[in-house]
Amino acid sequence: MNQHPNSGPGRGNSPDGGAPDGLDAALRDIADAVPSGALPDDDFAAGVRVRALALRKRRTRRRGLVAAASVAAIAVVGAAIATNLGDRTPPPIGGTPTLSPTFDPDATFPQCGAAPDFEVEDSQLTLVSEAHLDAGGDPASESAPGNEPWATDLDVGTVLPLQLKNTGALDVSGGSTGYASVVIVKDDVVVASPGPMPEPWAEFDLEGGQSTPLLSTSPEVCGGGELPDGEYQAYAVLDIQRDLSGVADRAPLAVYGGPWTIRLGDDPGAIATPEQVLACEANVTELGATQDPVTVRMLADETAVNADTGEPMPQLRIAFTGEPGGPAYEIGAIHVAAIQDDEVVATSSVGVEDRWPALGADAAGGEASSASITFDLPTTRCDGNALVGAQTFQAAVLLEPLDGGDPFVVTSNRWETTMPGGSATLPALDPEATFPQCGAAVPDEVDSPFALTTDESGDVIATNTSADRLGGITSPWTVGVLVADGRVVGLEEAVDGEGQDFDLAPGESIPTSVSTSTLVCGDAGSERATLPAGEYEVWAMHPFAVRERAGVGVHEDLTAIARIGAQTIAED
Amino acid sequence: MTGWEEVLTDLVRARRQALTAYAYLLCNDQREAEDLVQDALVAVFSRGRASNDIETVEAYVRRTIRNTYLDGFRRRKRWAAIRHLAVVPDAQPASDDTTVDHVPARIDVQRALRTLAPRERACVVLRFYDDLTVPQIAAELSLSDGTVKRYLSDAVGRLEDVLGPLPSAHLEDLDVARGGAR
Numbered sequence: 001m002n003q004h005p006n007s008g009p010g011r012g013n014s015p016d017g018g019a020p021d022g023l024d025a026a027l028r029d030i031a032d033a034v035p036s037g038a039l040p041d042d043d044f045a046a047g048v049r050v051r052a053l054a055l056r057k058r059r060t061r062r063r064g065l066v067a068a069a070s071v072a073a074i075a076v077v078g079a080a081i082a083t084n085l086g087d088r089t090p091p092p093i094g095g096t097p098t099l100s101p102t103f104d105p106d107a108t109f110p111q112c113g114a115a116p117d118f119e120v121e122d123s124q125l126t127l128v129s130e131a132h133l134d135a136g137g138d139p140a141s142e143s144a145p146g147n148e149p150w151a152t153d154l155d156v157g158t159v160l161p162l163q164l165k166n167t168g169a170l171d172v173s174g175g176s177t178g179y180a181s182v183v184i185v186k187d188d189v190v191v192a193s194p195g196p197m198p199e200p201w202a203e204f205d206l207e208g209g210q211s212t213p214l215l216s217t218s219p220e221v222c223g224g225g226e227l228p229d230g231e232y233q234a235y236a237v238l239d240i241q242r243d244l245s246g247v248a249d250r251a252p253l254a255v256y257g258g259p260w261t262i263r264l265g266d267d268p269g270a271i272a273t274p275e276q277v278l279a280c281e282a283n284v285t286e287l288g289a290t291q292d293p294v295t296v297r298m299l300a301d302e303t304a305v306n307a308d309t310g311e312p313m314p315q316l317r318i319a320f321t322g323e324p325g326g327p328a329y330e331i332g333a334i335h336v337a338a339i340q341d342d343e344v345v346a347t348s349s350v351g352v353e354d355r356w357p358a359l360g361a362d363a364a365g366g367e368a369s370s371a372s373i374t375f376d377l378p379t380t381r382c383d384g385n386a387l388v389g390a391q392t393f394q395a396a397v398l399l400e401p402l403d404g405g406d407p408f409v410v411t412s413n414r415w416e417t418t419m420p421g422g423s424a425t426l427p428a429l430d431p432e433a434t435f436p437q438c439g440a441a442v443p444d445e446v447d448s449p450f451a452l453t454t455d456e457s458g459d460v461i462a463t464n465t466s467a468d469r470l471g472g473i474t475s476p477w478t479v480g481v482l483v484a485d486g487r488v489v490g491l492e493e494a495v496d497g498e499g500q501d502f503d504l505a506p507g508e509s510i511p512t513s514v515s516t517s518t519l520v521c522g523d524a525g526s527e528r529a530t531l532p533a534g535e536y537e538v539w540a541m542h543p544f545a546v547r548e549r550a551g552v553g554v555h556e557d558l559t560a561i562a563r564i565g566a567q568t569i570a571e572d
Numbered sequence: 573m574t575g576w577e578e579v580l581t582d583l584v585r586a587r588r589q590a591l592t593a594y595a596y597l598l599c600n601d602q603r604e605a606e607d608l609v610q611d612a613l614v615a616v617f618s619r620g621r622a623s624n625d626i627e628t629v630e631a632y633v634r635r636t637i638r639n640t641y642l643d644g645f646r647r648r649k650r651w652a653a654i655r656h657l658a659v660v661p662d663a664q665p666a667s668d669d670t671t672v673d674h675v676p677a678r679i680d681v682q683r684a685l686r687t688l689a690p691r692e693r694a695c696v697v698l699r700f701y702d703d704l705t706v707p708q709i710a711a712e713l714s715l716s717d718g719t720v721k722r723y724l725s726d727a728v729g730r731l732e733d734v735l736g737p738l739p740s741a742h743l744e745d746l747d748v749a750r751g752g753a754r
Contacts, residue, residue, distance in 0.1 A: 027700055027701040028701065030681060031596070034596040035589070035602070036589040036606075041584050042581070042584075045580055045585070048617065049617070
């Protein structure tokens with residue numbers, strides 16, 4: 001950075017020690033104390049890279065296909081071209097799936113509204129896809145028009161694998177971005193045109209019959225919104241610059257592929273993902289009972305001990321019995337859902353490939369075999385609260401085979417157990433804390449021109465009790481805390497919001513809202529236990545940034561604090 | 573990895589703390605600072621070709637952090653005025669080298685910085701942390717020199733309300749009447 005020629009403010013602290021006479025020194029002191037963040041640098045960079053890549057591909061689109069496959073065969077050499085082949089219309093806000101494939105006679109393929117009419121130059125080059133299966137059920141080396149629809153779902157970024165193929169006998173070389181534009185057509189009208197084109201430059205040199213993989217850009221739905229589920233035709237376009245024999249300059253050329261019939265929307269034959277089967281708050285009444293050859297049961301007599309807290313940790317055991325002649329299983333991951341009243345209330349996943357042996361007939365030499373694995377139960381509820389105290393559970397366990405086979409779900413018996421952390425310890429009085437911080441003492445009296453009271457319905461209202469008209473900015477809600485023995489023990493975690501203007505004449509009031517947490521306050525981010533049963537005082541604090549008092553501009557940050565009631569926490 | 577990805581990785585490894593610190597000076601919130609840095613990096617590296625020069629890219633990222641911060645607070649201006657009152661404050665960022673002398677100074681200055689409006693705060697950071705001149709600040713924030721001077725004058729006045737006199741923060745080129753710019 002450039003240095004100020006009159007670097008004026010005194011450098012360093014003032015002679016009396018703490019006063020930051022030199023603002024620059026104080027700011028550097030603050031900056032030096034700031035940590036980078038919890039994530040390791042490389043993980044943080046990876047997260048940025050993923051978001052940046054996604055933005056590069058999706059800058060103006062809502063949804064679409066996601067780039068595919070490897071480009072190992074393409075040499076990226078750094079030059080760049082940028083091509084935008086399609087129209088872009090801002091999508092409507094909150095658009096619902098509609099489709100209006102209106103033909104536009106002035107549009108040219110692949111623009112929105114155009115018919116899929118294009119001249120294919122005899123270049124020996126074409127785009128092929130391997131999205132379909134051949135008659136034997138194996139991936140086709142080259143999809144052909146008329147193939148059975150290929151089910152996909154644009155919303156989840158299903159891949160459309162594409163290749164640039166030299167269909168002739170002679171070598172062809174040239175360059176392109178390495179990205180083909182995907183175009184979606186319905187009733188012979190383009191309904192989704194090419195999205196933004198990334199900028200890398202890739203050279204190719206293809207012998208006769210040879211092909212090289214491409215990435216595909218994501219199409220943008222014409223007019224925004226989403227495409228209704230159904231069958232469509234997909235085309236692909238790749239702009240290349242082809243080397244011509246005896247010609248110094250490369251010749252631009254558009255290479256096409258398709259149409260391939262695709263089916264958008266849910267694939268009725270798709271297997272539900274673990275997240276869908278055992279998602280938080282999912283209803284699991286249809287899961288059924290434990291199925292052979294896997295059984296799940298609670299290890300009531302082999303409770304582990306939490307190494308950090310010393311508290312007992314209930315565990316779940318999956319017992320596996322391999323039948324003679326039955327299939328062998330190798331389990332790669334286990335997804336666990338704790339169920340109460342037929343609803344998933346907590347979930348967790350564990351990878352077990354290094355702990356779960358191969359089992360079944362093969363592993364046991366044709367004999368019956370058995371083994372089991374134990375692991376901790378989820379400890380955090382779907383709503384973020386800790387799963388503590390006496391609980392009645394059923395568990396559903398989804399097992400993902402290592403070989404990519406279909407996941408299957410097994411369920412456990414019901415049992416009663418006590419989760420750790422049930423005996424909540426209340427925070428001690430913290431003389432350094434300021435109300436309403438956790439552990440802070442409630443103030444004896446508050447000097448404020450605002451008063452907090454509750455009306456008949458229990459809502460909180462803030463009243464200007466001063467003799468002046470007061471105006472400024474205030475919060476839309478009131479901070480509520482639970483108090484025991486004179487100190488804050490329960491505090492709703494703070495969230496950001498929108499401030500609201502206020503302008504109150506003497507005696508005038510504004511309504512506000514308050515909520516309290518029944519969890520023990522403490523370190524943010526850690527699991528928190530429910531407050532012990534009992535009665536707690538409810539105190540409230542409401543902030544006001546007063547910017548005008550009796551018509552005069554002021555800068556007063558004020559709070560109103562009051563005891564507004566009591567709350568009883570019952571035994572669970 | 574492509575060129576921009578390598579630049580990104582190098583920048584994060586070498587300058588992430590500095591960028592986070594810079595964002596923290598502006599927003600005074602560790603989590604928001606981390607978000608600002610990430611958002612700025614994404615914004616910079618999602619646009620076409622970025623320079624391969626780390627310093628150039630860092631300068632661009634800092635500018636984006638600043639703009640993102642100001643844009644965000646333009647939208648959340650009213651909330652910014654009361655956030656320090658409505659949100660129970662987090663603990664101070666950890667530091668291994670804090671001293672008895674430094675800790676109260678840092679806390680006092682942080683408290684004082686909270687009283688500044690976003691543009692005032694940005695001017696203070698550019699002036700006293702980045703060591704930019706008034707014309708340079710004006711160029712960075714697309715403001716006139718006079719407006720920057722008024723922001724700085726007002727900001728120093730507010731800081732003095734909390735910290736006491738800051739005689740060396742009053743530059744000759746800031747000698748303008750307070751209260752002119754809001």
